[in-house]
Every structure is written in C-alpha cells, then in structure tokens.
Amino acid sequence: MKPSIITNNVTPKHSNGKRFIISCFFIICFLCTLASINEIRYESLLNLSKCAFSRAPSLVSNSSSLDSFPPSLRTIKSSPSSDDEIRVLVGILTLPDQYHKRHFLRMIYGTQSPEGARVDLKFVFCNLTKEDQKVLVALEIMRYNDIIILNCSENMNKGKTYTYFSSLPSIFNNNEGPYPPYHYVLKADDDTYFRLDNLVKSLRPLPREDLYYGYVIPCPSMDPFVNYMSGMGYLVSWDIAEWIKESDIPKAHLKGPEDKIFGNWMRNGHRGKNRFNAKWSMYNYPEPHTGCTHELWPDTIAVHLLKTQEKWIKTLEYFNVTKNLQPSKMYHIP
Template sequence: MLNSFPSLHFFQMEVTKSPNKSNRRRFVLPSIFFILFLCVLASINEARFDALLKFGRCSVAAATTSFDSSLVNSSSVSNDTDIRILIGILTLPDQYNRRHFLRLIYGTQSFSGAKIDVKFVFCNLTKEDQKILVALEIMRYDDIIILNCKENMNKGKTYTYFSSLPEIFNNSDDGGSYPPYHYVMKADDDTYIRLNSLVESLRPLPREDLYYGYVIPCPSMDPFVHYMSGMGYLISWDLAEWIRESEVPKKHLEGPEDKVFGDWLREGRRAKNRFNAKWSMYNYPEPWTGCTHELWPETIAVHLLKNQEKWIRTLTYFNVTANLKESKLYHIDA
C-alpha cells in the first residue's frame, strides 16, 4: 500500500527518524507557512475577529472565523429577502416647512420586512439662502437629492430624477447590495403614503420590469391603457437603469411628465409587469370626483392634501398618534 505512494512513505520515514535540529526545522518551517496561509486566507475573506489573536493561535482562529463567516452570509441572505424601496418626493428648494412636516409623517411610521429611504428631490439651488438652509438640512437629515437641472414641471425633471439614480446609488463594486433598491418611487409632496400598506402590497409582486400606481384615466382599471397618476408611481430598479441607458426617453422629454413617462414604457416595450393600486390609492374625498372615495383602512396613498386641514383629517382618521407613550412631560387630551 505504502509503496504505491512513495512520497507519503518518504514523509513517514522522515517523521519516525530520531529527532534532530534539521528534522525539526523541516517540520516547523512548513507548519509556519501553512499557518500564514490560513491567516492570509481569513484576511481575504474579511473574517472578523473579536480580539487580536496571538500568532500561535491563528490557525485555530481561521477555522473559527470560517464558521462565523457562514453565519454572516446567512444573515445577508436573510436581509436580501427584505424589500428595499426608495421614495423620491419631488418638491422645491424653498419648501422647508413642507419637508419638515413630511419628516414627521414618514419618520414616525413603522413597518417590517423592508428598508425604505425617503428622499426629497429638487433641481439646482439658485438663491444664497437656499445654499445655507438646504446645506443645514443635508447635514442634519441627509435626505435630499439635488439634481443637475433647472427647476421645471414638464421639461424633464422626472427624467433627470430616474436617470440619475443608477449613477448615484449603484455601489455593487464597493461590496454593496445589488440592486441598491428593488423599487424606486416618484411621489408628490401633497401625497400621504402609508408605508406598511405599500410594503405589503409589493410583497407578492415581481421585482423586475414592474410599473405600479394609480391608473389613468380615472374610470379605467387596466394598467396597460395609458399611464400611472403622478400622485405616486413606482418602478423596479431595472427600469430606472433602462431609462438612463435608452435613447427612447431622451427623444421625448417635454410634456405632461406622467403621460410622457407612460409613453416611454410603451415605445420601449417595457413594464410587462403592471399593478393597478386603485382604489387603495386615491385623491382626497373633497371635493368629490370620479377619482376619489371616502378614506378607508385599506389605503396605500391619499393624494391632493393641499392644506393643513386635509392633512389633519387624514392623519386623525388613521390614528397616527395611537402609539404615543404616556409621560409626565406632557398631557394631551384624547
């Protein structure tokens, strides 16, 4: 048996000889190189150690961190099942009070199984006071995206928003998740989005080639007829990348932004997966039109909250302060 493996036989013979310095040196040096190899391998795999380990224990630590790495990988796989959503609220630089108000609206909502970032989106600053006040907001909240464009409604702002996202957020080369967001949304600053309801509605839906929102015209329930209302529509990340790369949107930038957006998808034969969120998305019930109904529990989004009274009535209906903790610091009558 041993004769068929001469190298193995030779190794055994060397080990069984009487110990001397030469033999010990032959044994120790390969062991040191082997330990160094394990350490380098652990470093390459970005293994994390709870403390600095002594050199002589490095090989044991390498085996241990191999197990730890598998736990980290399992955790990351679990996180990948969470839905990642970016909500871009298109607004204007001078709307300071509206942004502060919306930070309360979205910052106090709870949801599970999702990572949601809410960002305020506008074009280049044009006033000295904006440069100071907006910079302070960024320093404090880090929730603003300033696009390289001149402020407009129907001359390409929506295109600039969606086409800029891949460049801003694609960080897979740095070890970040890809895609950075499964879905990206464009929303108006007079729309109230109930984040948990949005997440639950997205769970069963595809994460590619998706176009989601409130179908226009109002009587229609067919998402393939025209386009989604500007109150808030959502697309999968691959469509944002397509908007950036395709020549179709670049040739057709001006016009009613939401209609133009639907035209891009039709001309490019995109968004084969479409979801009509009507009637869980709707306009505020007053004044009544065919595009609205009363507030109801299944709501995902309410649009046209143009004044404080409408916001308060909406927030009261959904009992948004139900989780307010009791404290000796304040007294608020029910």
C-alpha cells in the first residue's frame, strides 16, 4: 500500500472533526453573547408569559362575570351599589378674587381624611374678568388643580347653581373611570365648615340614587318633603345632576333664591324621592342665636355663617382640629 494513499484517507477525517469542534465553539459563544445582550428582553418575555398564564384561568372560568375582567376590558357601567367606597364631589361656590379664602379652606379640608371615601373638593366660580385673575387663578390651577371655572357671568341668584350642576356630567363622565364618577355632589357656601368624616358616615346607609340631602327650610320644619334644603350646603346623587343637565324644568326657572329655586326643580320634576334631613347636625353658628342654630356639639356635620376669622377659629378650636400635630424641634406651639 502506498503511504500517500493512507495519508490522503486519514487527513480529511481529522480535519473535518476539528472544523466541527471549532464551529460548535463559535456557535456556543455567539449564543452566549446573544443571551447576555437580550437578558432583559428574555426576562420581560418570561414575566409576560407568566402573567398571561396566571390570568388565563379567571378569564375563562369566570367569563360570565364582569369582575373577572380587568377594568379596561369592561364595556358597561359598573353598578354603584357594588362599590364600597363612597365618592363625593364638594363644590364650594365662591368668587375669583377670594384667593385668601381658598387658601384657608384648602388647609381646613386638606387635613381631613374621611375613612372609606374619596372626597374631592373643588372651588367653583364663573368666567374670569380681570387680567390679574387670569394669572393668579392659572397659578392656583397649576399648583392645586381644584378649580372649576363655569361658562357664565358671576351671579348669586341668576343661574350659577344651575350652571354648576348641569356642567358636571360633561366634565366628569368618561369611559375610563368608574360610573358614576361621584355618587354624590355637594354644593356648599364658602362660609360653611363641613366635617367630612361625619358627612360620609351619614351618607353610608343612604340610597345612591334620587337623593336630596341637607338642612330643611324653614328652621322649625323637620319634614324634607315640604319645602327645600338650605343653601348653606345641600347634596344630591349623581343621577340628579344628570337630570338637571337634560331636563327643561331647571332651564325654565333660573332666577330667584338659588336654594329655593333648586327645591322647586325637585318638586316640579318629581325628583328627590329619597330625602334626608341632616338637621340638627347641620346648623348656623351659635351667635347670634336664632331658630336656625344651637351650640356647637360633637356630632356636627356642618356649621354655617362663619363670616369672620374669629368664628372660624372658635369653631376649629372646639373640634380640636390640630390634635394630630406632631411634636418637632422646628416649632413650639403651647
């Protein structure tokens, strides 16, 4: 046998083996490099697949229940009665120039945290008319986002209350959040102090539809179906705000004492079949003494006619609103 023939038969076998090993080595290196580069992507993909598999059983087994779907997949409005958290919109009707009063009320209400409820406070007034308002109110909105500017001329008894209630559905109804956006809407004067925790507790057992709530006028009356609720602050369920927006009854009767006019809407439209008289947890400040007031007491929901700083301070002192002030080396308040 010729050596050359043997050499030619053996050399290709070793050469092919080396090529195979080198190729495998480079392939492994390439895969390791690719895996290192894409580690985050693989991790995210893995988490996404785990999330999908963890959701899958509930989506299939409970497909007949809306609660089994993420909120973004729900296509109908959720039932208010199934919602344990009470949502309340407090609209304080005031004037654009009342900057100091708004800042004061932000402190008053910002330190209250009613349990089991979401209470949003908004200051409500009509269109701005001065150059300084356009700057200062814009700064307030940027800082606090708690102002509603209605499309109206500033007034007390010529339709401002109607514009307030009728504007709310257009402002707050949307397809992204819960329905209704608020269970209750409160109209309040800027000289009324509401104790939000007591307000929420009083609302908890009440209906969330066709509700009309407040301090019954005249003062001696305890029957909420006879006249109307005092303008110091009255509350209605969200469906009534929607009715005010759509009905011709309020539109035809706008001028006059706003709380009395509102009561007329309720009567003429056969609304407010559920009514709650919050008297005597709502009342006027004790001085001067009248048939609409009594002394301050712990079960208070609202105190009205706080026309001076002195009356505000006495009221806040009575309810010990600074009791949760924490001690600090930065101040000494005896």
